[in-house]
Amino acid sequence: MRAEYPASIRIVRVPCTGKVDIVFILKTLESGVDGIYIVGCEEGNCHFMVGNIRARKRIVKAKKILETIGLEPERIEMFNLSAGDGVKFVNIAKEMTERILKLGPSSIPRNAVIMEDIEEAI
Amino acid sequence: MVIGEGKPIEEILSMISDKKKLLVVGCKGCVTVCSAGGKKEVEVLSSTIRLARAKDNNPIEIKEETLERQCDTEYLVLMRGYINNYDAVLSLACGAGVQYCAEMYKSKIILPAINTNFVGVTEKQGIWTERCQTCGNCILDRTGGICPITRCAKSLLNGPCGGSSLGKCEIHKDISCGWQLIYDRLKELGLTDAYEEIIPLKDWSTSRDGGLRRIVREDLTL
Structure with a gap:
């Protein structure tokens, strides 16, 4: 296929998007990243039944939290796609990158230590 | 159990606007079961506060702690060694826990992070309803x-x-x-x-x- 996604994206692998807690999202933002998006399986196709549904609800909650503290909720998003849909994966990566570029850098200073802690926790 | 829910973040941020070092303390009792003041809520609230303050270029140092209970002195006393290192305590316990914490640490400002609503039950996951007015x-x-x-x-x-x-x-x-x-x-x-x-x-x-x-x-x- 040889499709390429933007190099600015760092992938954090989780066993299921149901593993992604709000605190991971908030702490990742604390590390100073400019945006986060969660890519889960199609709704109705979760191996763990409702992992991606739970993830979606948590993203909604996380967006609300950002809104209340004056950070752009658009910096977080949830996408669903099939594990075999590489082209869509790349399109999502490009779409999210464009969105973040438009928003500009996060107002939170960089902190590499927090990011390492999160990866360890996951 | 005692059921509570988190206060609006704006209200909490206003309470701690002049604080530079904050001790955020959860409770592993009722408020953990109703997802209002347990370890996870301590983490989420602390992270939210840090983000809000970092955004305004006014960073805050937070220590996160979750006690077994805040309505018993034997657990509250565990904070004795470090509580004075902080400007204030933000407690995620029910009203009883917040008050008991304030009674034990008389010189410390103890702030409530949740509203205590009622004595009730878990009707479904994420849904609680009142059953007793004590x-x-x-x-x-x-x-x-x-x-x-x-x-x-x-x-x-x-x-x-x-x-x-x-x-x-x-x-x-x-x-x-x-x-x-x-x-x-x-x-x-x-x-x-x-x-x-x-x-x-x-x-x-x-x-x-x-x-x-x-x-x-x-x-x-x-």
């Missing part, structure tokens, strides 16, 4: 295990009132009439005779109007 004089034996003080909007001891319609209370179409629930339950149990008995005036001196309520168990005191 009146201190239980009559559930006479009402089929359904509390008229809590479930009836007027806390009638002999109901229903004229506002009951098709099993619903006049205050809202989604709220069941407590006395309809009681009657239906008594009918199921074959105890409708009990419904006919007038419940006499209740002794409310055990309820909330007499100041601080206290229980002393001589067999347990040291």
